[in-house]
Amino acid sequence: MRKSKIICIDIETTGLDRNNDEILQISIINGRGKTLYNSYIKPEYKTEWKEAEAIHKISWDCVKYAPGILAEKRKIDKILRKAKLIIGYNHKGFDLPFLAAKGIDTAVKAQIYDVMLEFSYIAGDYDEKHGNYKWKPLTYCAKYYGYTDYKAHDALEDVRATLYCYFAIQKDRKGRAAARKRKHDKRR
Numbered sequence: 001m002r003k004s005k006i007i008c009i010d011i012e013t014t015g016l017d018r019n020n021d022e023i024l025q026i027s028i029i030n031g032r033g034k035t036l037y038n039s040y041i042k043p044e045y046k047t048e049w050k051e052a053e054a055i056h057k058i059s060w061d062c063v064k065y066a067p068g069i070l071a072e073k074r075k076i077d078k079i080l081r082k083a084k085l086i087i088g089y090n091h092k093g094f095d096l097p098f099l100a101a102k103g104i105d106t107a108v109k110a111q112i113y114d115v116m117l118e119f120s121y122i123a124g125d126y127d128e129k130h131g132n133y134k135w136k137p138l139t140y141c142a143k144y145y146g147y148t149d150y151k152a153h154d155a156l157e158d159v160r161a162t163l164y165c166y167f168a169i170q171k172d173r174k175g176r177a178a179a180r181k182r183k184h185d186k187r188r
Contacts, residue, residue: 003031005084007110008166010158011095012056014049018094018101022046023069024058026099027155028079029163036079038156040066056153069102076104083110089138089162090116115141115165121179122169133182141165145172 009028015021022043028036040063047060076099080086088095092114100106119141120133127134136144139152142161145168150157169175 001031001084005082006031006087007036007079007083007085008087008159008163009080009091009095010088010155010162011098012052012058012153012155013098014043014046014052016094018098021049021052021098023098023102024049024052024056024063025155026072026076027159028076029156029159031085031163033160033163035156037072037075039072041072042066042068044068069104073103080104080106080108080110083108085113086110087113087115087162087166089141089158089165090114090135092117113166115162115169118169118179119144119165121182122172122175124178124182138162138165145169 007028007030009026011023012025013021013023022045023041024043025040027038030036040058042063042065053059086108092112096106096112116135116138120135123133123136123140123144125134125136126132138158138161142148142150142165145165147161147164147168150161152158152161
């Protein structure tokens with residue numbers, strides 16, 4: 001697949017509840033690492049998000065003059081529609097549903113590849129209580145593959161790290177073989 005048809009997406013938000021929280025930053029790069037979209041997003045209702053701000057350092061001052069999500073919808077939808085493969089880190093369970101809840105069209109024809117889910121099988125840390133392999137943070141995955149010098153929880157930095165990890169997984173024959181075996185064994 002041509003790298004120009006691959007996109008990697010990440011968002012930062014005011015919290016984890018896609019129905020009540022809002023998007024603060026969206027970043028999208030293509031498979032070559034070219035930035036296709038990177039913007040802070042001004043929330044419609046909230047002006048404060050202390051817990052999330054402590055993690056990603058995005059304050060009201062950072063976003064108060066940024067465009068709203070509806071003003072950016074057309075641009076983001078167009079990028080998603082053109083993609084053949086959409087990569088992210090926990091984007092199946094978080095980013096894509098969050099974007100959809102805010103009106104972004106995520107029901108596209110592209111394949112979806114969640115690096116976090118695949119990496120959980122490579123890392124191989126089984127959780128007996130939940131009967132599944134533990135999800136690891138992006139910082140863990142990035143460090144595992146030697147990508148350490150980046151500022152986590154900035155959407156643009158995170159998409160760069162995620163894309164790096166995606167390509168590292170594609171080259172990691174031993175890791176992918178272990179993941180296939182663990183997925184097969186789990187089904188039994």
